[in-house]
Amino acid sequence: MQAFNDIADFSKDEISALIELATRLDRSPEPEALKGKVLSLLFLSPSLRTLASFQAAMTRLGGGSFVISPDMSIHGLESRPGIVMDGIAAEHIREAVPVIASYGDAIGIRAFAERKNLQHDLDEVEFSSLTELIDTPYINMESAMGHPCQNLADWKTMNDLGIPSNDGKFVLSWAFHPRALPLAVPASTLQMAAQRGMDITVLRPHGFELPEPIMHKARDAAAAAGGSIRESIDRREAMQDAHVIYAKSWSSTAHYGDKIADQELRNELDDWCVDDSWFDNARKDCRFMHCLPVRRGVVVADSVLDGPRSVVIPEARNRMLAQMAVLHQMMRIQK
Amino acid sequence: MQAFNDIADFSKDEISALIELATRLDRSPEPEALKGKVLSLLFLSPSLRTLASFQAAMTRLGGGSFVISPDMSIHGLESRPGIVMDGIAAEHIREAVPVIASYGDAIGIRAFAERKNLQHDLDEVEFSSLTELIDTPYINMESAMGHPCQNLADWKTMNDLGIPSNDGKFVLSWAFHPRALPLAVPASTLQMAAQRGMDITVLRPHGFELPEPIMHKARDAAAAAGGSIRESIDRREAMQDAHVIYAKSWSSTAHYGDKIADQELRNELDDWCVDDSWFDNARKDCRFMHCLPVRRGVVVADSVLDGPRSVVIPEARNRMLAQMAVLHQMMRIQK
Amino acid sequence: MQAFNDIADFSKDEISALIELATRLDRSPEPEALKGKVLSLLFLSPSLRTLASFQAAMTRLGGGSFVISPDMSIHGLESRPGIVMDGIAAEHIREAVPVIASYGDAIGIRAFAERKNLQHDLDEVEFSSLTELIDTPYINMESAMGHPCQNLADWKTMNDLGIPSNDGKFVLSWAFHPRALPLAVPASTLQMAAQRGMDITVLRPHGFELPEPIMHKARDAAAAAGGSIRESIDRREAMQDAHVIYAKSWSSTAHYGDKIADQELRNELDDWCVDDSWFDNARKDCRFMHCLPVRRGVVVADSVLDGPRSVVIPEARNRMLAQMAVLHQMMRIQK
The missing domain is CATH 3.40.50.1370 (Aspartate/ornithine carbamoyltransferase)
Structure with a gap:
């Protein structure tokens, strides 16, 4: 799997396979599946559940992760193209995103909608501007219109019930x-x-x-x-x-x-x-x-x-399990 | 071990066993003991030593951890019961704590005393309101009246000397x-x-x-x-x-x-x-x-x-070793 | 290796060996090399690339790390000798640094130059005041005049090209x-x-x-x-x-x-x-x-x-690989 970006990119069979894998990994842990593998986590918008569930997911599969988030002293990342960077921002996403991606076997990216122009957000202009910078497999951790990890967890939750x-x-x-x-x-x-x-x-x-x-x-x-x-x-x-x-x-x-x-x-x-x-x-x-x-x-x-x-608590726990399935498919296939 | 909440809950023999285990894990590392296991770390009060020593402890035992702390963009967690949440706080502890706990095999929780009413703090009203929300094994990382990890480390330090x-x-x-x-x-x-x-x-x-x-x-x-x-x-x-x-x-x-x-x-x-x-x-x-x-x-x-x-430096190092023993007992028994 | 502090401390042969090791670890991962080993990461100055590349490096080698950074609620660490600490700072580096070091098998330290007095900075007064406090193997993650991880990565980048x-x-x-x-x-x-x-x-x-x-x-x-x-x-x-x-x-x-x-x-x-x-x-x-x-x-x-x-992106990726070689030599030799 090269990208987990939009639930619409996956057939019902593919989704069923992911949910079966999530259920299996819950019952039969595979703590060596992603041994030595790294997930880069880039949050341009804040997070609690997503951060925690992805970090836990990687640990359960034997790998690890690191977090770059807006809480950190990163001075704001510049994203405007062609800008003369003589203000506060010391780094442009054109460097930051490929570098962060290059440290991982996959990268999760979160960037909320700008919510200024609807067509702009429907076109996922901001999120695409980030993923276009990288060749690394990536996971959409919430974009303007997408939240596929939530969708997969919700599907599984309804199956469970x-x-x-x-x-x-x-x-x-x-x-x-x-x-x-x-x-x-x-x-x-x-x-x-x-x-x-x-x-x-x-x-x-x-x-x-x-x-x-x-x-x-x-x-x-x-x-x-x-x-x-x-x-x-x-x-x-x-x-x-x-x-x-x-x-x-x-x-x-x-x-x-x-x-x-x-x-x-x-x-x-x-x-x-x-x-x-x-x-x-x-x-x-x-x-x-x-x-x-x-x-x-x-x-x-x-x-x-x-x-x-x-069912909000088991629904939230399914975030972790759904993401384990995605990470498993994404990083095992790379081998 | 379902909870490590109060040193008074443990007999001298149980404490001796924990200290022996801590000493053994220092001399004979077990880097696969908690393979794929996750410790959730929830800090409602700030930390340096506790955060570092728990994260190091989990790594040494082959597992991992994630941290949710007040430094993060979590907008303040609401804790008052029955409140209409139309202010700043976007999440209530009644959701946040069970969700965070559900990602781990055990959870460490730190919540300092309110220090408004002595009886309230003696009764551990605040800390209990958190642990009542979960079934996950938990560790008291400092509450109004308890700091059992420090106590165990101090006991070991005196034994060592x-x-x-x-x-x-x-x-x-x-x-x-x-x-x-x-x-x-x-x-x-x-x-x-x-x-x-x-x-x-x-x-x-x-x-x-x-x-x-x-x-x-x-x-x-x-x-x-x-x-x-x-x-x-x-x-x-x-x-x-x-x-x-x-x-x-x-x-x-x-x-x-x-x-x-x-x-x-x-x-x-x-x-x-x-x-x-x-x-x-x-x-x-x-x-x-x-x-x-x-x-x-x-x-x-x-x-x-x-x-x-x-002896403050070896005393602080014993925090990590004492916690390794607690984590080992807590998560191995679950198997 | 007891310290990776200054590129000048290493001969051309030693550097070549590190670069060969970095290249080998990229091609043939060793996800168990540092199993259960811990790297303490102490940032007294902010970081993005260094934090991410060190955390990723440890994961790839099967170990882990924890981060203490100025973003955290650590109330500012006091560093002046002989001071009466009745102000804001609640902890002195004389305790904080040895304690943090004691949780790891090695420690990475970043402390930028004060840039008040050139001779002071040339003498690495500030960085030395930190490393003098510890016996743990350490890595200079940028001091007043040194950035050896960057140097090793740059040397490798030129070799690669x-x-x-x-x-x-x-x-x-x-x-x-x-x-x-x-x-x-x-x-x-x-x-x-x-x-x-x-x-x-x-x-x-x-x-x-x-x-x-x-x-x-x-x-x-x-x-x-x-x-x-x-x-x-x-x-x-x-x-x-x-x-x-x-x-x-x-x-x-x-x-x-x-x-x-x-x-x-x-x-x-x-x-x-x-x-x-x-x-x-x-x-x-x-x-x-x-x-x-x-x-x-x-x-x-x-x-x-x-x-x-x-070549700035592969150059940045070489930071991770160079550091993996340093960590491998530093922590394997300790055995």
Whole structure:
């Protein structure tokens, strides 16, 4: 595997193989599989879970990792092309990224969306500008529109719980949050559920529609996999017979890059907090999923998060296992 | 071993076994003992020695670790129950701690005392609120009243030096420091020396008496182990025939949580700096111990710290060895 | 090997053996060579490449490392002798350095020059004050005047490219930079090229002459190795038939420690940016080397750095390989 960049790059069979491998590595550890192998971890945006789960994953497979993050004294990395670097930044990504990559057998990169221009972010201009600099196998640890490690972990989580693929009902719901957040998780989660062949409802207020290219790509995937996608602003209708609700806040797409207009719109929407009432007509065993971190009492009520519906902790643990499978395939093949 | 939380949880035989294991692992390394095993390290309070010694310990045993610390861009973790998280904090400990724990085979946790309410800290309310969230084996890397890794290292250090258990005279002395510091080290060090069966003098100014529940628990342990505990404010009397002085500053317990009153009281006490004169009537080979970090010229004179009495460097190295023994027992038993 | 402190401490044969070992470890990994071994990494000055390359190097050899850096909550380490520590600093290097060293089988230390007094820095007063505290084998990760890991990597890089030792023409050139930078790289690079037996031109403006003790030591090394050293302020003359130009900015030695005078002098020199015109009369395949980080459009033009002359990325990767050789020799011999 040369890149783990977008869940859409992988067939259902390839994903099944990765999930089987993840499950096997959990049951039968392979502490020598990646002996002496190095994963470079480059965070241009902050992280807790991703950093911890990747470092743990490499250790479990007998290798190791190092972390370059914005917390470190790296004086800010310059990324603008053709710039005269007479300001604060002492290093350009054109050197930093290839060098960091050259120390590893693979590199994980995280760079959040700029969230100024939607087309720019849909085109993954920023993330591509980094991966174009390297030949090393790489893993997308979250880009403007992608979070494939989360997607693989979520797919596995639903498998673990016996949630059906075809005929499984998946609600992807917007939730309130005081700040405008990136589209990476909702966009790539939609794609994941579509590839899994589920019947999906995207539940969101006006102004928070997912971008049409994202919807289009997911609809094609759903059709090919025997699933479906529809949109709704009606909680009750959306939650009817749902197997799972996947909650996540995201930016207003109607006002993308306009913080003030986004804020005005979302300020009215603080009742979009998932509480027990949302589950009235869902399946009795309907699950609550979230990629974490999650704001209690804002995105979801304590009673839901602390109750039996919530699978956020095993979901987060599956991040590590999913990544172990990706690392195993990526670095063993290199041999 | 499911938890290494309080030195009082372990019998003298169990402690001896841990110290023997620590000594053996120093002489005969076992670089495959914890192959592929992961230690999660969660610091809610800062660290240098503890972080370094745990990371080194895991490497020496063939495993690895990852660190989550307050230095990282983790936006502050919320800990209040039932809170509506519409402020700065983006994650609650109720998610963060179980997730971090789930990536490891064991977790080390550090959370200093709040130092607002003595009973609250004696009850380990804060630390318990973290460990209640997890099933993973855990290690106390310093809580409000406990520092068992330091205690085990100190016990081993005295063994290494041939300082007797019964009939060994141990002086635990308060020392000056510009700031009010936690009780974890003095409280747990007293308990350690008591369990070791030593004759202990707690030397401290008025207002700095250790809390009665701490004294009571230690007196019981001393009685059971054939030792004794007394208190003094007279250096000369306290140091008579001492084998070792263990210096440490701590908060005024008379004014616990009241920084101003504590400051007023301690400002008069800057002559509580251990210098050569303290050793006039001690045993000729009386040792100086301190858990580090230590302020030179404030807690202890350079001449003592740089002289032959000081064992602070081997004492600090024993932190790593003691922790290797704990990790070995904790993670091997899991198999 | 007890110390890797100064490239001048090693004979040409010893350096050749290290480079051969580095090349061999790249081709034939030894992921068990340093099993269970620990490298302590102490950064008193910031780092990206050095931290990443050392951590990766240890992993590739089957060991591990831990990092203590100024980014961490270590409250500043006190270094003044005899000080009463009643201020901010909670720990003195006299404890911190031996303790950190005691957790490793070797320690890497980085401490940049103070750049107040030239003789002080030439005498390596600060770095020596740290290494004097320890018995552990140590590696200089950059001191006031030394950067031996960079030197070894650069030597290997020239070997890899087939640049001749004797009769190889090496131009060490000053370059513009908005800030006054340390002398470690130019001083030790000059020494490296001299020991390699090259014909060296030091190209620099008035006021930026390298210190006479540095020049003297290098001239002796050049003479012994069959090379030569001259100085120039004329680019065209200096670059005549050059095999390689090694660009680096450094402080004015005429105004060492005087930031204002240095700034006034350098402000006139912003045309010292290596662009294509510099190579007019060099060898057609003349290479561009730099230790990184490098400021684009300031030290070097994009067209040079992005063109075929630039070898900065493989040069940086050789840092890791060179360090693997040093670590291998240092820690295997200890057995």
